[in-house]
Amino acid sequence: MTEADFDYLCTFVRARSGLALTPEKRYLLESRLQPLARTRGFETLAALVRALQAGGNGELEQAVVEAMTTNETFFFRDKTPFETLRNDIMPRLLEARAGSRSLRIWCAAASTGQEPYSLAMMLDQMGERLAGWRVEILGTDISTQALERARAGLYSQFEVQRGLPIQLLVRYFTQVGDQWQIAPQLRERVIFRPFNLLHDFSPLGTFDVVFCRNVLLYFDMALKADILARLGRQIAPDGCLFLGAAETVIGLGDEVEMHPTLRGVYVPRRRGATRAA
Template sequence: MTPLDYDYLQKILKERSGLMLSSDKKYLLESRLLPLARKMNLPGIPELVQKMRSGSESTIRDVVEAMTTNETFFFRDKTPFDHFKNSVIPELIKARANRKSLRIWCAAASTGQEPYSLAMILKDMAGELAGWRVEIIATDLSPEVLEKSKSGLYTQFEVQRGLPIQMLVKHFKQVGTMWQLNADTKSMVQYRQFNLLQDFAPLGKFDVIFCRNVLIYFDQATKTDIFNRLMKANEPDGYLFLGAAETVVGLTDAYRVCPQRRGVYLPNVGAARAPTATASLLAPSLKTSAVAGR
């Protein structure tokens, strides 16, 4: 792979997904793109880049998907899910007692373990949420991972990673060597293809937003822009959950740290914010599906 090829891939990934690929990530490119090249019966990455340069949108899309599909597992990092169950949802049940509805967004949901973790928690709180309308919208850039998510079908290895045995037995049934999420729990999550560089307005407002372990791949300007737009999509008394290695500190005043809750942030409604650059960041070739009410 020539330096020109690498520069081209950096540019495409930044434009289409926001992913910033530093100069020392050649190994990552090779590990993700060599299997894709072989799958397409191409000798290597240079030929893959040549096909992209020729204007093959499907190849560009496949490359972006290959580079942005990230690892996930059930109840990842555990603590945020404890906060969600033990404090955030009880507080929202009190705050939303009149309207009896909750809307939750899992951004960059990958293969579905995060939104299904939330669904299992809420399913187990059915008594407190009787008569409520609960929506969990999960979005991701990749149609491939969304299809896996919708199936709710996981390997033994996948369910062993973070999923307590009692929840496995309660919410899954074994199908051969795989584990199938129960239909009633699976139906709690709606999936949509969506790019975080797009306008959030069509998604509506959310009481809780999970945007974990994805912004670490973006540059500072893009992170700031996304945080500012997330705040507008968050209810004023809502919550934002970030990954363990992520923070808003030094990037935006659109959110403030939630005391005693690691990884949880509160909208800083009315705070002065740096102007966003949404229009220049949008990925015109990647269209979002309409999401009713969310």
């Protein structure tokens, strides 16, 4: 692959997904796109690039973006965010929303569904405390292939062994051949839809809780700041944002700030508040 082709693909992927590919990621680009080129009938990666440059093939463009998407996820990943939500955030939100009895949660990089289904299981276990409440869980992702798997709720033995306690496997899953399918009542609780984080968030509405974990890692600083600013505007004033353990908002604008006591939790900056010197 020539430098010109590499530069074109980096620009193409960045413009459509936000993924920032540095020169040391050249191997990743080649390893993911060469198999795609072969399955699409292109003899070389260069031929695939020429097809992209010609334009007019939206299916190929989406396939390239999906090939570059990282769908690493598992049930109850890192545990702490789910414990914090259950033990610290939910009691406060239930009190604050007692009048409307309504909550909205957004998983902004839902991948194949493990994160939103983990939330659905957690909420189901809250039992009577949520009786009569309307709780919407929205799971979005740029990858339509990942979302198809999420909607089906079918997982391999390896996938259900990653982070899922055995008691929850027994309670919420049914074995289907050599796979496990999550219970219909939990599949019905999660709405999956394709969404690109580069696009306008406002049509999605306001959320009480947003999980946007381990996705900002793949973006450059300017895009991280832009996404955080827009997330801050979509979260209710008393809502919260969960980022990944390796992610931070330091140096990335003023729309959100660290929760004063809860690690890994961020809240919209109070309107009119200024950053400390």
